[in-house]
Structures are given as C-alpha cells and as structure tokens.
Amino acid sequence: MKQQRQQRKKLLTGDIVKQAAIDSVMKLSPAAMIKNPVMFIVEIGTVVVLLLTLFPSWFDAEERFGFNLTVFLILLITVLFANFAEALAEGRGKAQADSLKKTKREVVASKLVNGEVVVVQASTLRKGDSVIVEQGEMIPGDGEVIEGLASVDESAITGESAPVIKEAGGDFSSVTGGTRVVSDRIVIRITNDPGESFIDRMISLVEGAKRQKTPNEIALNTLLISLTLIFLIVVVTLAPIAKYVGVDLEIPVLIALLVCLIPTTIGGLLSAIGIAGMDRVTQFNVLAMSGKAVEAAGDINTMILDKTGTITFGNRMASEFVPVGGASLAEVAAWSAISSVQDETPEGRSVLELLKKQGTAYDTALAEGGTFIEFKAETRMSGVDLTNGRLVRKGAVDAVKQWIVAQGGQVPSELDAETERIASAGGTPLAVAVDTRIYGLIYLKDTVKPGMKERFEQLRRMGIRTIMCTGDNPLTAATIAKEAGVDDFIAESKPEDKIAVIKREQAQGKLVAMTGDGTNDAPALAQADVGLAMNSGTVAAKEAANMVDLDSDPSKIIEVVAIGKQLLMTRGALTTFSIANDVAKYFAIIPAIFLLAIPEMSVLNVMQLGSPFSAILSALLFNAIIIPLLIPLAMKGVAYKPMSSAKLLSRNLVVYGLGGVIAPFIGIKLIDMIVHLWI
Numbered sequence: 001m002k003q004q005r006q007q008r009k010k011l012l013t014g015d016i017v018k019q020a021a022i023d024s025v026m027k028l029s030p031a032a033m034i035k036n037p038v039m040f041i042v043e044i045g046t047v048v049v050l051l052l053t054l055f056p057s058w059f060d061a062e063e064r065f066g067f068n069l070t071v072f073l074i075l076l077i078t079v080l081f082a083n084f085a086e087a088l089a090e091g092r093g094k095a096q097a098d099s100l101k102k103t104k105r106e107v108v109a110s111k112l113v114n115g116e117v118v119v120v121q122a123s124t125l126r127k128g129d130s131v132i133v134e135q136g137e138m139i140p141g142d143g144e145v146i147e148g149l150a151s152v153d154e155s156a157i158t159g160e161s162a163p164v165i166k167e168a169g170g171d172f173s174s175v176t177g178g179t180r181v182v183s184d185r186i187v188i189r190i191t192n193d194p195g196e197s198f199i200d201r202m203i204s205l206v207e208g209a210k211r212q213k214t215p216n217e218i219a220l221n222t223l224l225i226s227l228t229l230i231f232l233i234v235v236v237t238l239a240p241i242a243k244y245v246g247v248d249l250e251i252p253v254l255i256a257l258l259v260c261l262i263p264t265t266i267g268g269l270l271s272a273i274g275i276a277g278m279d280r281v282t283q284f285n286v287l288a289m290s291g292k293a294v295e296a297a298g299d300i301n302t303m304i305l306d307k308t309g310t311i312t313f314g315n316r317m318a319s320e321f322v323p324v325g326g327a328s329l330a331e332v333a334a335w336s337a338i339s340s341v342q343d344e345t346p347e348g349r350s351v352l353e354l355l356k357k358q359g360t361a362y363d364t365a366l367a368e369g370g371t372f373i374e375f376k377a378e379t380r381m382s383g384v385d386l387t388n389g390r391l392v393r394k395g396a397v398d399a400v401k402q403w404i405v406a407q408g409g410q411v412p413s414e415l416d417a418e419t420e421r422i423a424s425a426g427g428t429p430l431a432v433a434v435d436t437r438i439y440g441l442i443y444l445k446d447t448v449k450p451g452m453k454e455r456f457e458q459l460r461r462m463g464i465r466t467i468m469c470t471g472d473n474p475l476t477a478a479t480i481a482k483e484a485g486v487d488d489f490i491a492e493s494k495p496e497d498k499i500a501v502i503k504r505e506q507a508q509g510k511l512v513a514m515t516g517d518g519t520n521d522a523p524a525l526a527q528a529d530v531g532l533a534m535n536s537g538t539v540a541a542k543e544a545a546n547m548v549d550l551d552s553d554p555s556k557i558i559e560v561v562a563i564g565k566q567l568l569m570t571r572g573a574l575t576t577f578s579i580a581n582d583v584a585k586y587f588a589i590i591p592a593i594f595l596l597a598i599p600e601m602s603v604l605n606v607m608q609l610g611s612p613f614s615a616i617l618s619a620l621l622f623n624a625i626i627i628p629l630l631i632p633l634a635m636k637g638v639a640y641k642p643m644s645s646a647k648l649l650s651r652n653l654v655v656y657g658l659g660g661v662i663a664p665f666i667g668i669k670l671i672d673m674i675v676h677l678w679i
C-alpha cells in the first residue's frame, strides 16, 4: 500500500512537463487568455510589437528590427512562462484523472427488480435501484449497503490496498462505485444518478474542470486588474507628456515599460498557486469539494474534535470489571456479557473479548430471544430486554444513574468513587445495571495518540483554539483533554451539542472546522466552515461535508488546516514579492527611458546600466524569467512554520517585500552586464 501511495506522489514526471509545454502554447488562444486579464494585456502587447517588428511602415515607426524583435520574443516567453506555470500545476491532476477514468470502465450490474435479478449495464442504474454484488465483482455505483457484510477493495480511489469491511446499518455502510467486493455478498441501494458519482466528482475535481475562482482569488484578481489599469493609463498618458517636453517614446519601449510595471509575476502564478494548493490536499488523500474549502481551512479559528478515534486511538477496550454495592465480580462479569452479546460496537465486542482473555466462563443463554437495545449516542446506553421481563443496561454512568432512578432503584454509594478512579485515569467507565440495581462498572481503556500534545501546541501557535467534544463523562474528558493538551472540552455531549458549539463560535465571527463520520454528524459537518468527513462514513456525512478523507483519519484535519494556511501564505508572499518587484523595476526602467531621449541626464543612470536599450531589455527579461524561477515556490508553497497570523505577516513582509525590492536590482544588473556584451 505504501508503494501505491508513493506512486501517486511521484506524478510530476517528464510526461507532465512535456504536456505542460504543449499546453502553454495552446493556452495562447485569446479565449483562454482573457481569463487572466494581466497576462492578456501582455499578449496584446506581444502582438502589437510583432506587427511593429514586421511592418514598421504601417505605424510610421522607426525601423529598429533587432530591438523590436527581441522585445517581442521576451514578451512571448513571458506569456508562455505564465501559461506553463498553470499547465504544470494542472498536469498532476490530469494524470490522476486519467487513471481514475480507467476505473470507470463499463460494468454490468445485477439489479433487483421485484425480487428477481436482472442483468443491466451499470450506466442505466438510477438512484433508489437495488443491486446485488458478489465476491470478485465491481460495485456498479455509489450506494449504501442495505443487506449483508463484505470486504471491499477501495484501492482504486484511496490507493490503499488493504480491504475494508462494509456492512448494512451503522457508520460503515457507504460504498463507492468502481471499488471491488473481495469477499462475501452485499445488497446495495444506489444513491446517485449516472454522472454524479463520487468518482465522477473526483475526476472533475482533480482535473480542475469545475475549478471556480475562490472569493479570495477574485478579490486579488480585482486588485491586480486595477493596478494594471492604473499603469495602462500612466503609460498611455506618458507618451504625449514626453512628446510635449520633446522626448519621443517609441511604442515597443512603452509596451516594455507597461509590462514591467503591471503585476505579471503574481498574475502569471496566481492560478498555479491555487491549483497546486488543491493538489497538495489531494495528494494527501483528502478530496476538497472546492478551493474555497481549502482556503477556509487556512483561516480557521476554532477546531472541534471528538475524543474517541480522533484524539485517542478509539479502540476503547474493556480492561477490568469493577463490582459495586455488594455485587460479586462474577455477577458484574455475567451481566456485562449478557448486555454485550448483541452489541456490535468495538466497546461491546471488547467486553466478551476480555472475558475470553481472562478465561472467565460466561453464559449468555439468558439473552436469547430478548429485545436488543442498540447503542445510541443520544441515550449513551445499550442492552437487552430479556424474555423473562428483566431489563439489562450498560452505558455512560450518568445515563445509567438516571435510568436506575427512573426505574425506582438506588445508586450504590461507592459508585462515584470507582467512577472517579477510572475517569481520572482517562478511562471510560460504563455502568452495568439490571432492573433497579447497579452491579458495577466496566473499565474501558483508550490511549491518546502519540504526538497529540505537539500538534495542539502547533495549532495554538497558529492561533487556533481546539475544543474536544465527547459523549464521555466530565472527568474522563478532563483527563484526556489535559493529556492531549486541547484548549477546552465539552463532556457528556450529544450530537446536537456539536452544532450548538459550532453556531456559538460562528456567532462570534469565527471560522470553525470539524470532522465526523456518522449520519448524526451530518448537520454539524454542513454547519462547520470546514467539514471533513471520513470516507468510511455514511453517505449523509460525506454529502454534508466539503472535504472527504479517503484514509478516514480524523486527525488529518490538522494537516488540512496547515495546507490551507500555506496556500494563503504563498499567495500573499508572492503578491508582496511581485508588487515590490514592479516598484524596483520602475526605478530601473524609467531613468533608462529618459536617458534614451536626453543622453545628458546621465545622473539618472544610478544602476550604471550599459545602455538605455540594454536596460529596458534587461528589466523585461528579468520580468519574464522571474516567473519560471518562482514556479517551484508556487507549486510547493512557501516554507511554513506554525505561528500567529500577525507574526507571519510581518515576517513575510520583510522576506518577500524586501527581497522583492532587492532582487530586481541584482538580477537586472547581472542581465545587463551580459546583454550589454552583444548590443
């Protein structure tokens, strides 16, 4: 499985680079260029200079073939470099889309029609149809298991070759078209019409077909267009003014000046930054439904995490039976077993496993024929109503206490002390009760994932507040919260409490992220600004969320936030760099232009550039080659250390702002020294 994952990461191959080179020429089409107004202006300038080069007489212009041709070529590569950046960023997604499309081969499906099996083409299946999938067969469409249990190979979409169990009911019922049943047989209800499947969505996502500009990008684009218009006006009005004072500025020189001044660096890299950011999330096996979701992740103030499975490993295992109120150890063990025979949750299964491990004989015959009470997050209890009328329950201590009191029973005096002992060790105590009597406790142990403290510390440095929401009791919650280092916790919380927390934070103007997998998480996932659903989870959760983690690792939300932050930072840093650059170029090129007309003004030549022409060409060439030089940074993202936004901003202003001012002086001077040798 590691190998497959690596293969995915190594997708930036020679083929992609070659394809990107071809695409950058295709993207010269004005219909495509107009989407990037800054570069579109450069393209128009390129065409004008070409015409001036070839037919100077048309314009009554001076014949300066060599210079004009050079300006034309530099302008052309400027546009090509920008197109190449975008094409390269798109390349990896396209390659991934191609491999996904291969999994979309036409398959046949065994559709159930009035109880009979009819073989049909998968493409004819509609929402609501039921199909049978047997061992070895491809699952014909997205759906929910409504009958049976099977192991499914999902490597086609997750890159993970270990099969996963899918079963009817519960949080592991969703299946994805294009994955394969490797054992057993399941009946599936199709949940999507053709063309709307998960793989379809994934293809259009990685391909960027549906890529819409995010609000952030639109705002930045507006700024870039405004700057471009301002400089356009400046340059256009410069000509008559210069003429008035007796300086004749040629059109290619003015175009060169314009291109140097407008924000071509960020204009050329902007869409590559966005695509690469999305791609980084995808390579991380997280599907973001929109770029907006990734950017929102970068702006998160509050993160809601659940305890079990996110902060802890989630294998809450029974480790001890604790009798209370004069009950014997054997009695607690026996009732624990009876309450758990039909409880298919990991917690329930672990009770029987513990008894087996301890070698304790237990008899669950009493439970036969009884009504099973399934565990629910709302009741926080599970159990069985026996045929002899006795009611057996186990569950969260406060829930069982309430139940016992409602039954007319009493709470044994040492229950609280024992509960406290387990909870203060970070364990989860489950009370076991029958009718009106509490027999004792089951001690469920779970461990905090290693490295959690460091990760929450990082989040804190990013200015993100973490809140752990758990159905567990306050003491267990407090112990785990302390051990993991979260900022706050909410104990004994029911699913609706999560929405309440999210709404409360949002009301304070904060952006909230959360993870979840169950149907009861769906409303909260939809309410959160960033909702990360687990691929193993229910269809409802996946549809409500704006991101899906194919590896079903809830703690990945932390990395997703880091990627979002890095995306925003990269864009900010390169914008700063680009604008600082343009300011510096202004000082390099303006004196040169005036020197061209009034050679006596040699004091203007502060940079000691070879000649006015070489100064203009050097500035223009620097302006072009800075784009490909920054492609790696745009694609990889700027180096990122967790710290507060304010600190980051000032640090970036120094590095990229100051760097942006200094770099052109050095770059242009170097190029000029070379250029001057041959003109």
Ligand SMILES: Nc1ncnc2c1ncn2[C@@H]1O[C@H](COP(=O)(O)OP(=O)(O)OP(=O)(O)O)[C@@H](O)[C@H]1O
Residues within 6 Å of the ligand: 306, 307, 308, 309, 343, 345, 347, 348, 375, 376, 377, 380, 381, 382, 394, 395, 396, 397, 428, 429, 430, 469, 470, 471, 472, 473, 493, 494
């Ligand atoms: N199988 C079960 N039978 C009875 N009670 C259970 C069972 N599983 C869990 N509980 C009790 O219900 C509480 C809530 O469990 P649930 O899994 O819903 O927690 P949660 O809300 O997801 O929060 P977290 O994941 O942080 O524990 C648990 O703390 C435990 O006391």
Ligand SMILES: [K+]
Residues within 6 Å of the ligand: 259, 260, 261, 262, 263, 264, 265, 582, 623
């Ligand atoms: K520029």
Ligand SMILES: [Mg+2]
Residues within 6 Å of the ligand: 306, 308, 309
């Ligand atoms: Mg949970």
